[in-house]
Amino acid sequence: MAALGKIRSKGVLLICIISLGLFAFIAEEAFRSCESSSNEHRQQVGEVLGEKINVTDFQKMVDEYTEVIKMQQG
Template sequence: MAALGKIRSKGVLLICIISLGLFAFIAEEAFRSCESSSNDARQQVGEVLGEKINVTEFQKLVDEYTEVIKMQQGQDNLNEDQLNQVKDMVWNTYVQT
């Protein structure tokens, strides 16, 4: 009973602490939703003639070019220099079109 009496006497303080916790939770979610819109800008590899190039699109094209070159050369894997050449080829196709 004594514990309930202490809780009742500190009721305003307890309500303030709970309210602050709820506010912090809601503010965090609002901050994350704003951050996700700026996350799109971080997902860009570059921009060519005003067209923004997304990293997933770029990587998809790199993977496609890599598969074509592996089939042409009859290899299972490409070394680092070859992969860099593939990335340069993909970038040049974006710039030229």
């Protein structure tokens, strides 16, 4: 009970700290999404034989492979 009393007495401070943390998280994501120069680099998931592969190409290949496996196994 004493612990709950301490938490309640410092409630405003806790709310401020949590709000600041959430704001920092959202601001960081907004800042990252606004960067256009590194956006292409972030979309890259790997490189095979010197050819860069982005997320959409990789997902397309995974989907095609999944369909092939479904056809083979019936």
